[in-house]
Amino acid sequence: MKILVTGGTGYIGSHTVVELQQEGYEVIILDNLSNSVIEVTDNIEKISGIKPEFHKIDLCDEAVVNEFFKDRNDITAVIHFAAFKAVGESVNDPLLYYRNNVTGMINLLNALEANAINKFVYSSSCTVYGEADSLPVTENSPVKKAESPYGFTKQIGEQILTDLSKISGMKTIVLRYFNPTGAHDSSLIGELPIGIPNNLVPYITQTAIGQREILTVNGNDYDTPDGTNIRDYIHVVDLAKAHVIALKRMLDGKDENPLEIFNLGTGNGNSVLEVINAFEFVSGMKLNFRIGPRREGDVVSIYSDTKKANEILGWKAERDLNDMMLTSWNWQKRIGKK
Numbered sequence: 337m338k339i340l341v342t343g344g345t346g347y348i349g350s351h352t353v354v355e356l357q358q359e360g361y362e363v364i365i366l367d368n369l370s371n372s373v374i375e376v377t378d379n380i381e382k383i384s385g386i387k388p389e390f391h392k393i394d395l396c397d398e399a400v401v402n403e404f405f406k407d408r409n410d411i412t413a414v415i416h417f418a419a420f421k422a423v424g425e426s427v428n429d430p431l432l433y434y435r436n437n438v439t440g441m442i443n444l445l446n447a448l449e450a451n452a453i454n455k456f457v458y459s460s461s462c463t464v465y466g467e468a469d470s471l472p473v474t475e476n477s478p479v480k481k482a483e484s485p486y487g488f489t490k491q492i493g494e495q496i497l498t499d500l501s502k503i504s505g506m507k508t509i510v511l512r513y514f515n516p517t518g519a520h521d522s523s524l525i526g527e528l529p530i531g532i533p534n535n536l537v538p539y540i541t542q543t544a545i546g547q548r549e550i551l552t553v554n555g556n557d558y559d560t561p562d563g564t565n566i567r568d569y570i571h572v573v574d575l576a577k578a579h580v581i582a583l584k585r586m587l588d589g590k591d592e593n594p595l596e597i598f599n600l601g602t603g604n605g606n607s608v609l610e611v612i613n614a615f616e617f618v619s620g621m622k623l624n625f626r627i628g629p630r631r632e633g634d635v636v637s638i639y640s641d642t643k644k645a646n647e648i649l650g651w652k653a654e655r656d657l658n659d660m661m662l663t664s665w666n667w668q669k670r671i672g673k674k
């Protein structure tokens with residue numbers, strides 16, 4: 337029973353590959369290495385003892401994708417991570433994002449249909465909820481107009497899968513991640529942001545290691561207890577484990593609908609200042625930061641209602657914010673200034 341993981345050398349994908357291997361699944365990674373490096377497969381092997389089968393393939397290349405699936409009858413299910421994810425970049429180059437995230441996914445789905453592979457786990461995001469009317473957000477909270485082309489590609493992906501699930505035998509679990517952070521306990525795999533990070537936690541750790549001079553907190557005049565934005569940070573290993581559980585649910589035929597959606601968060605909202613405090617606590621360092629203006633496009637607060645994932649999926653996040661900060665910091669210290 338082999339599981340195809342697209343984007344499997346990336347941040348969330350690599351952690352998921354390890355969890356899959358540790359649960360006894362044989363994994364095939366398909367990635368074009370546009371935002372990851374081949375050495376990740378060596379580090380996966382160091383953790384699990386198993387080198388995953390790897391194919392450098394761009395999902396946008398339809399002929400190559402079809403060639404890959406031709407004559408293969410050993411793939412049971414697919415976990416689809418491969419996508420671009422930088423919000424700002426998507427605003428500046430929307431076609432790049434529509435092509436990569438939408439065309440790439442259509443090529444993949446076409447090939448799956450042609451080869452009767454009908455179990456699919458999809459990486460979505462809490463970005464689909466936009467500025468929610470009430471908190472915490474449940475899976476039934478309305479999907480809002482996307483703030484960026486990136487966010488829209490996640491919504492389009494969900495819609496394609498919803499449409500497909502009505503007419504084909506494709507079974508899908510959509511996982512809406514809140515804010516993934518942290519790294520594997522081994523510090524052998526973690527997040528490798530290319531260029532200046534947009535996300536808070538890599539910016540914190542790069543500042544602490546001396547790669548960035550100062551962290552700017554994007555506004556402290558929001559209507560929240562300390563004035564900074566609130567998010568639901570989730571440890572990447574918790575997130576990875578949820579993928580294995582979702583996959584198993586489909587393989588065991590326990591899924592109740594052709595398409596199911598689950599929020600993946602801890603259910604706790606933490607402010608930017610609370611994240612900084614947690615980092616300072618676990619690292620024993622003072623972080624160099626200043627308060628700056630608001631960042632365009634930021635929602636004030638968002639955190640998840642985790643009831644559906646807890647009760648129906650049977651998954652619960654186990655690791656707290658300190659743990660996320662500590663593993664992120666250990667990872668940054670291992671890779672140094674990159």
Ligand code: NAD
Pocket residue numbers: 342343344345346347348349366367368369370371372393394395396416417418419420421436440459460461462513514515516
């Ligand atoms: P990542 O960039 O670390 O991993 C994505 C991987 O996909 C990379 O290894 C990249 O090389 C590969 N890839 C991209 N386009 C490809 C293509 N056309 N063909 C083959 N491979 C391709 O990102 P991540 O943080 O691991 O995110 C994984 C998924 O989760 C993405 O779909 C992302 O949109 C989604 N997601 C991420 C977050 C987050 O904060 N990290 C939040 C919500 C949703």
Ligand code: UD1
Pocket residue numbers: 421423424461462463487515534535536537539551552553554555564565566567608631632633634635
């Ligand atoms: C962002 C994306 C979201 C995407 C997610 C995962 C935006 C508007 N949203 O979420 O679509 O799914 O990443 O990739 O970009 N912060 C600072 N200083 C910094 C960096 C961040 O104060 O240098 C603050 C932000 O303003 C925010 C919080 O930290 O309040 C978290 O930011 P970030 O890590 O970028 O995640 P999101 O904005 O929640």
